Amino acid sequence: MTRTKKLGARERQTFQHRLQELVARLSGGVAQLESEALRPGPELAAPASGTETHEADRAVRETEEQVARTLLASEEQILTEATGALERLRAGTFGTCERCDLAISRTRLDAVPYARVCARCAREGEVE
Numbered sequence: 001m002t003r004t005k006k007l008g009a010r011e012r013q014t015f016q017h018r019l020q021e022l023v024a025r026l027s028g029g030v031a032q033l034e035s036e037a038l039r040p041g042p043e044l045a046a047p048a049s050g051t052e053t054h055e056a057d058r059a060v061r062e063t064e065e066q067v068a069r070t071l072l073a074s075e076e077q078i079l080t081e082a083t084g085a086l087e088r089l090r091a092g093t094f095g096t097c098e099r100c101d102l103a104i105s106r107t108r109l110d111a112v113p114y115a116r117v118c119a120r121c122a123r124e125g126e127v128e
């Protein structure tokens, strides 16, 4: 009756634990990165001693902010994917490719537990 090989209860539980850990870790990481990105700069608190150093400090801080924001974006994306995978676990569609409806290989799920499509579709479709 099923076209796809379903994951066993034990396997689903294993992935659930892995995804829950991932979500917990990323939630903490995202909160930390957000506070770093939104931290007020030193020029708001202390008066500048000279225009030159002031400009240099500002440039360094802007670069740091950019790095923090880039990290934040990718971590948030993984967090969203991992949360979606947990929902699919509850819905019973976890491990099934969203595009071709075939089972995603265990190897791929081990590498990317929040994968939404099988390796073949990922290669062909360049899914976002």
Ligand SMILES: [Zn+2]
Pocket (backbone or CB within 6 Å): 097, 098, 099, 100, 101, 102, 117, 118, 119, 120, 121, 122
């Ligand atoms: Zn597929």
